[in-house]
Amino acid sequence: MISVDAREKLKSIVGNENYQDSNEMKLVYSYDATPNFQSLPDAIVSPKNTKEVSELLKTCNEYQIPIVPRGSGTNLAAGTCPTNGGIVVLFNHMKDIVEIDEDNLTVTVQPGVITLDMVNAVEEKGFFYPPDPSSMKISTIGGNLMENSGGLRGLKYGVTRDYVLGLEVVLPNGDVVQTGGKLAKDVAGYDLTRLFIGSEGTLGIITEATLKLIPMPEAKKTVLAVYEDLESAARSVSKIISDKIIPTTLEFMDQSTIRVVEDFAKVGLPVEAEAVLLIEQDGPIEVVERDMAHIEKVCKDMNAISVQVAQSEEEADALRTARRSALSALARLRPTTILEDATVPRSEIAKMVHAIKEIEEKHNVTICTFGHAGDGNLHPTCLTDARDHDELKRVEQAFEDIFVEAIKLGGTITGEHGVGEMKSPYLELKLGEAGVNAMKGIKQAFDPNNIMNPGKIFAKDERKRVVIG
């Protein structure tokens, strides 16, 4: 609950028109893309600049009002669900592309910029911003930064973190800090830049970011390799990389996913195949051609039934779009779709996919698996119905088994989605008590009143997707 006094203060900061607390608005911002997590905020505010964000945070700190910064709400771990109420902060007034600096190869943006808008703006000038989360058409850069978003090109090009040179951040006490700059090298003190990247809105609010660009690769080729068995696909992945070729993209879909995606996208995917790999390479034309010839050969040597090189950009784009549509396609089948992102070392992919199949059978649930085979980042996706509490309990148990298995194989509970509220009970699996305590120490240092996105990353209790027992 926000007191009358606090409400008036907040309104005086952002203006009446940027403070909304109608029931409709509260409902709209009560959830994100994560099924089955919902909680009403007390208000939705839209600051116009850094100064307003600073005053907002100071006021919320004074009144101990929870703050949930929110981009487009594509979060899949309930990271933008207003778990403890409070205010949801939107960045719809802070979406300028401030500068594209062609000498220093940087782009400076406000947090509300849509990822794809920024990508298009820099590509027009011949530059490349590699991180490409599947949600990039609607996600914001601010959200990408807060989640350290990954994407299909992670194997070769890394993730959001690898492209951030500097930040302007507002701390919970209202202080504004500038980190880094247009600098390839900067070791002045602790790496605050990367501490904020992936902090899921729990340490402060990013109000501006300077990102690194690279020259646009001159050519790109796409190939689809089809397999009768999973091991051959996994062996292809290993062999390509141990032959010292790092493709831009090395995506995997299992049979269940192939069938659903084909039914949705109609691009001619082989519905009888056990697995497909979508492989792309970019770079100078000579290198792309040489690498692609080698990749084709490896896939054939590893018993691919067919290896089909896209003959045109349209054909390549259709394949990419099909892969990107996996979540949407799967979501049509049953009322509730839960997409996970357990991640393992690349060498353990086949083992992990098999383990997921076993877990699926053990708990009698439906799991389709696709993901980024090249970087070990899998997306086991459960098709279920949130209204069926009994089934949901089994889903919960299946995911717990998946996380345990990922950790056992040297992996992690989340490769690119974040911990949010949903995976907070599992964080200790990955980090142990000592690691979680170290993180709690940082949280306490930055946000002693716990106003920043409370209930995220750190488990308050054992609440999982459904309350069991």
Next chain:
Amino acid sequence: MISVDAREKLKSIVGNENYQDSNEMKLVYSYDATPNFQSLPDAIVSPKNTKEVSELLKTCNEYQIPIVPRGSGTNLAAGTCPTNGGIVVLFNHMKDIVEIDEDNLTVTVQPGVITLDMVNAVEEKGFFYPPDPSSMKISTIGGNLMENSGGLRGLKYGVTRDYVLGLEVVLPNGDVVQTGGKLAKDVAGYDLTRLFIGSEGTLGIITEATLKLIPMPEAKKTVLAVYEDLESAARSVSKIISDKIIPTTLEFMDQSTIRVVEDFAKVGLPVEAEAVLLIEQDGPIEVVERDMAHIEKVCKDMNAISVQVAQSEEEADALRTARRSALSALARLRPTTILEDATVPRSEIAKMVHAIKEIEEKHNVTICTFGHAGDGNLHPTCLTDARDHDELKRVEQAFEDIFVEAIKLGGTITGEHGVGEMKSPYLELKLGEAGVNAMKGIKQAFDPNNIMNPGKIFAKDERKRVVIG
């Protein structure tokens, strides 16, 4: 001072033979590569494994004994000087290359491994570890991690931070934390990995690291471009990069440096030139040839007096070695050599070099400048005599002016050397009070008793290289 009781405890942890406190040993470990900073430790200890490190830290915490982790002591900011006494921790028993994983493209090492030994080991298997600090022949990986070391290849390949996938870290309370793993993607909680990278031994001790490898580039070419004026060299740098070529190395030397290096290395550098650029490109042979032809053309268009492509690997190596020997060459001229690393955005290099020249004249000191032009990381190097207090005062003032100028141009007080004790009075220039306070909060959370390398990063008072007034 270490009490008898504490000393016995420490000895019982590492063994008598690994606890040394003779006057000779204390003298040897009382300084690092930074001129004019010296302070005696109370003892030097050499733990054999993570468990011993953990017990050491617990004991030091109990008795509030300062701990200074030390690699090879090549630090240039007094980061490994035992400012407040206490124990210097060596890693001479922890120098195993634990594993080279060819499937996951990783190498796992203990902190005491010499950088070049690891580089040679991975290169034997056809892999490439790009970070190449100038001290790599003697520096340790542990030191590189603690300092986030840069090097000559930073422009294209990034710095140490960009190659760390996972760490085992011992916290000041003795807790052992595992961060990351053999994982291209991992967003489970805050980025502890990168918080430790560059933390200069102030947050904990790294006992193992898993680093990312990439395939070895198949070809490399080297060119030396000679200029009559600085602007032409700076314009070449800008033009190469705005033409969307990112060379591996783009090194700059001014006339004073050229002369000293040539006198030292005798590789035929043009001593009448105002500036030279040493440019290297690596990658697939076709690309290297194409890029080098373009780079040659750009340099000529920008009025280079000569552009000389190294005709053999020996010739290329001689040029590289000459550049790498700049510090040693300069160090021969006068008793004290102070090497700095003010860094600016690439576009501001010419302005910065001019500013350094003006500052040199204003304070009547001798400054030679060389460095990594491609990433804006300059090394203005002052040749002086620490015994001449009057001159040293002027040197101190000149460096302060240089830091202020770097910040004014959007730069930083240190690109790759770290803050250490030496630059701690200037940290606030870069980060403001709010930024420094945020960092102090982290330090306090991890190390409430301030046992880890106390006196570093955060200025205790205004002590600079000389006490002024």
